[in-house]
Amino acid sequence: MITITSSIKKTARISGLLYLIVVLMGIFSLAYVPKTLFVWDDPALTFKNIVSSEMLFRLSIVSSVICYTAFVFLPIALYRLLKTVDEFYAKLMAILAIVSVPISFVNLQNKLSVLSLISRDNYLNVYTAEQLESQVMFHLNQYDNGMLLASIFWGLWLLPFGYLVFRSGFLPKILGILLMLGCFGYLINFTGNMLVKNYSAIGVSKFVSLPASMGEIGICLWLLIVGVKQKRQKISFTAD
Numbered sequence: 001m002i003t004i005t006s007s008i009k010k011t012a013r014i015s016g017l018l019y020l021i022v023v024l025m026g027i028f029s030l031a032y033v034p035k036t037l038f039v040w041d042d043p044a045l046t047f048k049n050i051v052s053s054e055m056l057f058r059l060s061i062v063s064s065v066i067c068y069t070a071f072v073f074l075p076i077a078l079y080r081l082l083k084t085v086d087e088f089y090a091k092l093m094a095i096l097a098i099v100s101v102p103i104s105f106v107n108l109q110n111k112l113s114v115l116s117l118i119s120r121d122n123y124l125n126v127y128t129a130e131q132l133e134s135q136v137m138f139h140l141n142q143y144d145n146g147m148l149l150a151s152i153f154w155g156l157w158l159l160p161f162g163y164l165v166f167r168s169g170f171l172p173k174i175l176g177i178l179l180m181l182g183c184f185g186y187l188i189n190f191t192g193n194m195l196v197k198n199y200s201a202i203g204v205s206k207f208v209s210l211p212a213s214m215g216e217i218g219i220c221l222w223l224l225i226v227g228v229k230q231k232r233q234k235i236s237f238t239a240d
């Protein structure tokens with residue numbers, strides 16, 4: 001029996017906690033707030049929603065900052081946990097994950113621009129209401145495009161991560177498979193959005209996103225609640 005040290009167990013729990021922060025903050029900023037405030041084919045209503053729920057919009061920015069900051073430390077913690085499985089793939093996993101962080105932070109500037117546009121400062125008086133609504137919609141679309149670019153790396157890091165989980169022996173293999181499938185789901189959605197008009201309306205994206213969602217939420221809860229399990233070691237005897 002290979003001994004799982006208290007240090008490894010602690011690292012697993014820290015990884016699970018960081019993953020939980022990323023998941024919860026991501027759901028809030030990337031799913032709940034857009035669904036609540038944004039009406040993509042109605043700039044006037046979107047502008048009105050943001051103005052009337054400005055605090056909610058601001059909270060989405062703060063939650064994004066927390067999410068991306070946690071996503072810097074998450075792959076580092078996972079690297080410490082999984083480097084004994086394969087150090088090369090552990091490094092690749094960490095690099096691909098961390099690359100997405102500056103893209104996400106820079107893209108957040110689009111939401112800050114929206115705050116400026118709804119501020120009613122004097123310098124905005126030269127714009128008509130329709131122009132302000134169009135500018136807000138422009139920045140929200142740019143933000144959405146930026147998230148699409150970041151999703152390339154949100155997908156790519158799952159391939160080595162899933163491989164390491166699958167090979168580890170102390171984490172469920174099924175979660176490793178789901179994570180690896182999740183990588184291709186992200187890449188399919190990116191390609192579809194780039195090449196197919198009204199791709200989101202087809203409904204394919206929801207299905208190909210399922211493995212990533214199941215895998216990431218699953219590994220998050222496993223690390224947080226279970227941690228790691230003991231791995232049996234086969235012992236063979238040879239005659240002298």
